[in-house]
Amino acid sequence: MASSPLNPKSHCHARSNSLPSRPHPLILQCDQHLCKLAASDATSSSSSIGHKLNGMQDLHDCVEKLFQLPLTQQAIVQESQEKWVDEVLDGSLRLLDVCTAAKDALLHTRECARELQSIIRRRRGGEMELTTEVRKYLTSRKVVRKAIHKALGNLKGIEKKCTFATANKDHQTVALVSLLREVEAVTLTIFESLLTFISGPTQSKRSSWSFVSKLMQTKKVACTQEADANEFAKVDMALQSFMFQMTGKSDNINDLQNQLEKLESCIQDFEEGLESLFRRLIKIRVSLLNILNH
Template sequence: MAFHNRSNSFPSRPHPIVQQVDEQLSRLRSSETTSTSSISINHNLSSIGDLYGCVDKLLQLPLTQQALAQEQNEKWINELLDGSLRLLDVCSTAKDAVLQTKAYVQDLQSIIRRTRGGESGALTSEVNKYLSFRKMVKKAIQKAMKNLKGSERKSTFSSPSNDNETVAIISKLRDVENITLTVFKSLLFFVSGPKSKPGSWSLVSKMVPTKKVACDEETEANEFAQVDAALHKTIKSENTQNQLQKLESCIQDQEEGLESLFRQMIKTRVSLLNILNH
């Protein structure tokens, strides 16, 4: 009986894993998570992956599992699972966009190398395919952004059991979800590139509400935007070929970051499911 009357609260000194989650969250909040430079985006993808690694360790702690497995917390776990599924969908959209873009870029580079003497019908056709594909990507990103609108959750909430450790854990997991959304929005904004017509990217800019993000005419065009602009002008220029190479390198880094993050997010989702079904 004495055992059942003991408090299950976290010790006054947080577990090292809890501290690691807090530190990762703090670093991401203080960084330019909404920056649209390729270096910042790749860094944030890596940092989010590290954060999920810590979160999964947190979910393996007996105290965490005991706190979350209580029947009255099922609603909150289901909300977190819904959020994780939404994030995985966005991650898949981003992965598909960069992987398909990479294939088109490699095809363009191959044709340019084979047609050194001048522009050919095959090259013009491949450029048109790429530009048409880019329009499809932008529409898909707009749809993804629209689906994400209003997805942020408040970190604070009330647990029906007034269980302090449960409140603390779920609040942290909501913080993780929100910071991940911010990074994904920044990535999608980056991949979408330049505006195709006035006002067409108003939704995208609204979904990344920060002074760090500005419209393309106010910031230096990123690798995607530079290639889009170049292919509307001179296909065979040396500058265009250099920009294609830079874009391929940029995509390679994003591909690796997204793949690693996707695996970590799946692992975290499985851990939540295991707790729910315990």
């Protein structure tokens, strides 16, 4: 039965029980990292996602070391015509593509947020210039969401099918293949969480107008909405409120600036984690290509 890479539950238990002999210590170490990630906080907060990105770096460091082992290289060379090798190669490129999509979304949002901050800090040009910049930011967020939804759609279309026949295969090779599949599945799951976090909640025009109506009616509802939102969504909501309020916009400027500063800090943390992870993914793909082209 096919399984989605976006649902890695129970990976660390199912595989270890199926192996009849003790795998290489590095495979066991990778297993430990996988289990830590599986047991990590399931909430979608900036701190929890940042923690998972750090855990992913440790995991892929371990995988990169695994590719340096002679037994791993020998298994890949001997099985180079097998479909699972192509799957691993395709998977390494897929991870790089998703990581790049996340990096681009953060970069685009950060650049627009800094432009907006610059206008607020200068306090020049009056409300008209600020309103124009707010519109630009909200438009850019639509572009970011569109790109993210496309990336998420591509992820959800991925199904991993069991194409690796274990008959006449040594236990180390079986463990290696199983591990690499799990690493891709968990990595894609965390990337999915990150992309969803950056995108924020999606709303139809009708629900969006309903939200604005509630914002206009009472500050209590606005505070409830904001309490449940992440750094990206809070800025979106603050700007939507700014655009739809006809009076008292200047009263919200300080709060908006505070939200933008928090957003920039969040983006910086994510970018640092993604850049470090991206370098590791590159090293793993290069190692794999070198083994196959040796």
